[in-house]
Amino acid sequence: MTAAAPHGTAIRLVECAKTFPNGTRAMERTTLEIGDGETIVFLGPSGCGKTTLLRVIAGLEAPDPGGRVLFDDEDVTELPIEKRNVGMVFQSYALFPNMNVEENIAYGLEVHKVAPAQRAKRVGEMLEMMQIGELRDRRTTQLSGGQRQRVALARAIAVQPRVLLLDEPLTALDALLRERLRIEIDVLLHSLGVTAAYVTHDQAEAMAIGDRVAVMNKGAIVQVGTPREIYFKPASAFIADFIGTMNRVHGTARDGFLELQGGRVPWTRGGAGVIEVLFRPGDARIAGPGDAQFRGVVARQFFLGDRTRLQVSGIGDAPVTVETTEHREFRVGEEIGLKIDPEALLTLRD
Amino acid sequence: MPRTRNFYLQLGFTLLVCLFLIVPVVMSMVAGVTVNFFIGVKSGFTVRWIGEVWSLYSQTIFRSMLIAISCLAVTLVVGVPTAYALAKRPGRFTRLIEEFLVMPVAIPGLAIALALIITYGGMREFRTSWLFILVGHVLYTLPFMVRSVLAVLSSIDFRTLEEGAASLGAGFWHRFFQIIVPNIRSGIIAGSLTVVTLSIGEFNLTWMLHTPTTMTLPVGLADSYASMRLEIGSAYTLVFFVMIIPLLIALQRFGTPGGPRRARIQEEVGRALAPAGGQAAP
Known part of the structure; x- marks a missing residue:
C-alpha cells in the first residue's frame, strides 16, 4: 500500500x-x-x-x-x-x-x-x-x-x-x-x-x-x-x-428597450431584430400595476409550500414560469404584473 | 375450502402413477434380499446376495467411484473457467462454443463411444485403461457443469463485482478465487452433484468403451442381469440405489425454493438436465 x-x-x-x-x-x-x-x-x-x-x-x-x-x-x-x-x-x-x-x-x-x-x-x-x-x-x-x-x-x-x-x-x-x-x-x-x-x-x-x-x-x-x-x-x-427551469422568450430590440409580447424592459446590449432571451423563474418578480414591466395572465399555479410556481401566459410564445414567495392564492385567469431584472436576462449564441 | 370430487380424482390418479413407478423399484429391492424370489418373501430374507455382489462386483463399484470423482475433478477444472469465459464475452462465437459443448448430450452415447474407439482404439494402453471411459464421461457431463455455473453467473452482476474488487487492488487470480468462485458456489455445487450422479449412472457410452477389466457399476449391472440369478441382479440394484439416492436427494435439496435466485438456478439446472432424462439410471 x-x-x-x-x-x-x-x-x-x-x-x-x-x-x-x-x-x-x-x-x-x-x-x-x-x-x-x-x-x-x-x-x-x-x-x-x-x-x-x-x-x-x-x-x-x-x-x-x-x-x-x-x-x-x-x-x-x-x-x-x-x-x-x-x-x-x-x-x-x-x-x-x-x-x-x-x-x-x-x-x-x-x-x-x-x-x-x-x-x-x-x-x-x-x-x-x-x-x-x-x-x-x-x-x-x-x-x-x-x-x-x-x-x-x-x-x-x-x-x-x-x-x-x-x-x-x-x-x-x-x-x-x-x-x-x-x-x-x-x-x-x-x-x-x-x-x-x-x-x-x-x-x-x-x-x-x-x-x-x-x-x-x-x-x-x-x-x-x-x-x-x-x-x-x-x-x-x-x-x-x-440545469433547472429556464424560460425562453423572443423579443425585439428597439429604442433602448427589448419589447416582448406583454411589455418591455430597458435594453442596452444592442442587437437588432428578433433576439432570444432566457431567464430563470426566480428572476421575475410579481409587481404592482405602477411598477410592472409586463402584464400576463395566470394560466396555472402550483403551490410548493415555501413558494408558489406560476405559469404566466401572454409574455412569450409559451407560458413562462415564475416563482413567488407570496402567501396568497392566485386564480387562474387572474391578470398580474411582472418585473424582470434586465441583468438577469441571458442571450445565447446558439 | 371444501375439496371437490375433482381433487380426489386427481389425487388418486397421481398416486396411481407414483405407485406404477415406485412398486417395481421396491419389488426389485425386496428381491435383492429374498432367499428365493420365485417362492416369494415367505422364503425368508438374507444378505447373502449382497455378499455375492460384493465379492463379484466390488471392483466395479470402486471403479465407478474413481471415475465419477475424476470426472468431477476434470469438469471442475475445465468447466468452471469455461463458463466464466463464456459469460465474460457473450457473442456469436461463444454461443457457437456453447452449442459444441452441449452436442454430446444430444448425440447418442453409442455414437460418441464409437467415434472415440475409431480414433483412439489403436492406442492399446489407453484403450484398456479406465481413463478411456473417463474421457467419454467428461465429454458427456461437461455441459452440465458449464450450464449450471453459467446460470448462476448470468444471475449475478459478476462484472461489477469484479470491477469492485479490481478497484480495491485485486489482480485477476484474487478476483477469480475470492470473489467469483465464492459467489457462484451454488452453481458449482449443483453442477458437481449432477456430474457425479450422471457419471455413476452412465451406461450408453460406458458399455461401448469398457473392457472386461474396466467394467463400471452400471455395466456390471447389465452383466449380472444377463448372466446371474435374478436375486443377485436385484441385490446389485440395491447397492446402486444406496449409492445414487443420497446424491439425487442432495441434488433435489439444492433446487428447493429458497428465494428467486435459488428458483432460477433450479429452473436452469432443470432445463440443462431435461434432455438427459432417461440416461441417469439404466
Whole structure:
C-alpha cells in the first residue's frame, strides 16, 4: 500500500476519446484537468458519456490510442485499475455478497497486504467514520440501500486511494435519503481532501456536491465551471435547459428597450431584430400595476409550500414560469404584473 | 375450502402413477434380499446376495467411484473457467462454443463411444485403461457443469463485482478465487452433484468403451442381469440405489425454493438436465 496521501492527486486527461469495438463513439476527444483535492461532477443525460469518462479515469476502459491519463505527473494510461490505487463507488454498490460488512471493508487492505492488526484498526476507523459500527457482522444482503452505500464508501476509502470515483452513488436511493447522503458525502469528500470525480444525472446533486461541474452532452464536455457559473451563465441552450427551469422568450430590440409580447424592459446590449432571451423563474418578480414591466395572465399555479410556481401566459410564445414567495392564492385567469431584472436576462449564441 | 370430487380424482390418479413407478423399484429391492424370489418373501430374507455382489462386483463399484470423482475433478477444472469465459464475452462465437459443448448430450452415447474407439482404439494402453471411459464421461457431463455455473453467473452482476474488487487492488487470480468462485458456489455445487450422479449412472457410452477389466457399476449391472440369478441382479440394484439416492436427494435439496435466485438456478439446472432424462439410471 502506498503511503497515506495527506493531499489529493491531480488528474489530467489529455486528448482522451473512447470508441467501442462496435463503433459507438462514447466519448469525443476530451482534455481536462482536475485539481488536487477538487470534487468535480460530471453531469448530463443518460448516454452522454459521463460514465465512460469516469471509467477511463478509473482504468476500467482504455482511451483510444493517443489519449493519455495522468495522475499528478505519472502517466497511468497503461495501468489497469488494480494498479491505479483509485477508490470506486458503484451505482449498484458492488458489495461482495459472500462477505460480511467487516470483510468487505477489509478486502482492499487484505489485497494490499496490510498487517492484520493495522487492518483491524483501519476497519474500525472506517466503521466509526461512516457510523455503521453496529453493522459489522451483517451480511450485505441484510442491509438497506443507505447502509450499503455507506459500506461501499467505507470500503473505497479504507485503502486511502489517490482519487475517489463515484458513479451515480445515490441514484438507487429514495429522495429523502438521497438528500441526506448528499450532504454527508459532500462533508466527507472535503474533510478527506481527496480528489473526487462524481457522476450524476441529477442537477441538484451536481450543484450541491461539485466544486466544479462539467456538463456533458453527446460524448463531449460542453461546459465546465462552478455551479454558479453553470447555473447563471450557461454556455448553451442545452445547458440552460438541463440545469433547472429556464424560460425562453423572443423579443425585439428597439429604442433602448427589448419589447416582448406583454411589455418591455430597458435594453442596452444592442442587437437588432428578433433576439432570444432566457431567464430563470426566480428572476421575475410579481409587481404592482405602477411598477410592472409586463402584464400576463395566470394560466396555472402550483403551490410548493415555501413558494408558489406560476405559469404566466401572454409574455412569450409559451407560458413562462415564475416563482413567488407570496402567501396568497392566485386564480387562474387572474391578470398580474411582472418585473424582470434586465441583468438577469441571458442571450445565447446558439 | 371444501375439496371437490375433482381433487380426489386427481389425487388418486397421481398416486396411481407414483405407485406404477415406485412398486417395481421396491419389488426389485425386496428381491435383492429374498432367499428365493420365485417362492416369494415367505422364503425368508438374507444378505447373502449382497455378499455375492460384493465379492463379484466390488471392483466395479470402486471403479465407478474413481471415475465419477475424476470426472468431477476434470469438469471442475475445465468447466468452471469455461463458463466464466463464456459469460465474460457473450457473442456469436461463444454461443457457437456453447452449442459444441452441449452436442454430446444430444448425440447418442453409442455414437460418441464409437467415434472415440475409431480414433483412439489403436492406442492399446489407453484403450484398456479406465481413463478411456473417463474421457467419454467428461465429454458427456461437461455441459452440465458449464450450464449450471453459467446460470448462476448470468444471475449475478459478476462484472461489477469484479470491477469492485479490481478497484480495491485485486489482480485477476484474487478476483477469480475470492470473489467469483465464492459467489457462484451454488452453481458449482449443483453442477458437481449432477456430474457425479450422471457419471455413476452412465451406461450408453460406458458399455461401448469398457473392457472386461474396466467394467463400471452400471455395466456390471447389465452383466449380472444377463448372466446371474435374478436375486443377485436385484441385490446389485440395491447397492446402486444406496449409492445414487443420497446424491439425487442432495441434488433435489439444492433446487428447493429458497428465494428467486435459488428458483432460477433450479429452473436452469432443470432445463440443462431435461434432455438427459432417461440416461441417469439404466
